Amino acid sequence: MYELTKSIPYLLNRAGVRMGALFSRRIEQFNLTLPMYRVLASLREQPGQKLSDLAETTVVELSTMSRMIGTLVTNGLVTRERLPNNERTVSINLTKEGIRIADLLIKEAMHYEEVAVRNLATADIEKLRFLLNEIHDLLDVLESEQESLLQ
Amino acid sequence: MYELTKSIPYLLNRAGVRMGALFSRRIEQFNLTLPMYRVLASLREQPGQKLSDLAETTVVELSTMSRMIGTLVTNGLVTRERLPNNERTVSINLTKEGIRIADLLIKEAMHYEEVAVRNLATADIEKLRFLLNEIHDLLDVLESEQESLLQ
Numbered sequence: 001m002y003e004l005t006k007s008i009p010y011l012l013n014r015a016g017v018r019m020g021a022l023f024s025r026r027i028e029q030f031n032l033t034l035p036m037y038r039v040l041a042s043l044r045e046q047p048g049q050k051l052s053d054l055a056e057t058t059v060v061e062l063s064t065m066s067r068m069i070g071t072l073v074t075n076g077l078v079t080r081e082r083l084p085n086n087e088r089t090v091s092i093n094l095t096k097e098g099i100r101i102a103d104l105l106i107k108e109a110m111h112y113e114e115v116a117v118r119n120l121a122t123a124d125i126e127k128l129r130f131l132l133n134e135i136h137d138l139l140d141v142l143e144s145e146q147e148s149l150l151q
Numbered sequence: 152m153y154e155l156t157k158s159i160p161y162l163l164n165r166a167g168v169r170m171g172a173l174f175s176r177r178i179e180q181f182n183l184t185l186p187m188y189r190v191l192a193s194l195r196e197q198p199g200q201k202l203s204d205l206a207e208t209t210v211v212e213l214s215t216m217s218r219m220i221g222t223l224v225t226n227g228l229v230t231r232e233r234l235p236n237n238e239r240t241v242s243i244n245l246t247k248e249g250i251r252i253a254d255l256l257i258k259e260a261m262h263y264e265e266v267a268v269r270n271l272a273t274a275d276i277e278k279l280r281f282l283l284n285e286i287h288d289l290l291d292v293l294e295s296e297q298e299s300l301l302q
Contacts (some may be wrong), residue, residue, distance in 0.1 A: 001195075001196055002195065002257045002261065004190065004192040004193050004196060005193075005201060005208060006280065007265050007267055008276065008279060008280065008283075009174060009188070009267060010244060011163050011186070011279075011287070012167045012286065013167040014210055014287060015163055015167060015286050015287040016163045016167020016170075016171075017164070017167055017168065017171065018210070018290050019160045019164050019165075019167075019286075020160075020168065022290060022293050022294060022297065034164070038155060038161070044152075045152055045181065047157060059165055059168070059169070072158045081278060088192070089195045109153075109158065110153065114288055115219040115292050116160060116289050116293070117286065118287075118290060119285055120282065120285060124278070124282060127282075128159060128162075128276060128282050129157065131271065131275060132159075132162040132163060132165075133162065134271060135166050135170075136166040136266050136268050138161070138268075138270060139267060141164070142173050142266050142267070143173060145266075146176060146177065
């Protein structure tokens with residue numbers, strides 16, 4: 001008999017969605033969503049990114065990312081500049097206030113991570129990171145299957 | 152420097168949400184959502200469950216579960232009966248059509264799982280199951296923290 005609550009997709013989605021929901025609730029007071037936080041954290045690590053890079057990292061559609069950056073510009077957290085040698089590409093950076101908020105929320109995210117993996121051995125955490133990347137990559141196979149079913 | 156894309160919350164949410172989104176899209180043609188599928192799969196394993204059991208397994212609020220069961224009753228997939236010795240509790244079961252759909256989708260879910268863990272050793276899959284349960288349980292700590300912040 002199939003046991004739903006022991007299946008990897010169920011366990012993965014349950015833990016992942018709950019983790020995201022908890023952190024989303026934590027950053028609500030900053031008027032930020034989870035993808036917005038990811039934009040700030042990603043720009044803190046690597047300034048001057050393009051829309052397409054940020055869309056990939058934060059796992060949102062390019063059109064959604066474009067609107068999201070508009071909101072973050074309005075809120076004074078990021079700037080958007082055309083590159084001098086490429087009219088079609090914009091470079092996105094944190095403002096001073098954006099850096100301040102990013103640092104504050106990264107500190108909070110590190111606390112969430114610390115609690116979530118508190119009971120795990122260091123080797124297990126490394127293993128988990130590897131396994132989550134492996135599974136994410138294999139989901140490409142399922143996505144291709146779906147696309148060929150729709151054709 | 153903090154690396155967002157190596158953090159466990161990021162990797163966990165990214166893989167979990169993508170897994171859920173892919174399977175949700177797969178079952179759209181049956182007019183079912185992911186929590187509805189979970190209800191069917193859970194009743195296939197354990198018939199005669201209460202609303203509260205199903206709400207816990209499928210990770211939705213009790214009020215949402217009550218509405219969802221209403222929809223599944225209307226669609227002819229489950230039945231809802233009051234227990235003779237307890238007027239306030241209902242027992243939920245699959246109809247014959249509900250069993251047919253559950254079996255079909257469980258087969259599909261098993262395929263998704265098989266693909267997702269295709270590259271992993273059996274011991275790693277066991278390990279992952281353990282780690283995902285551990286993390287999910289530790290998220291209770293973060294939830295309690297949030298509740299005390301709100302008080």
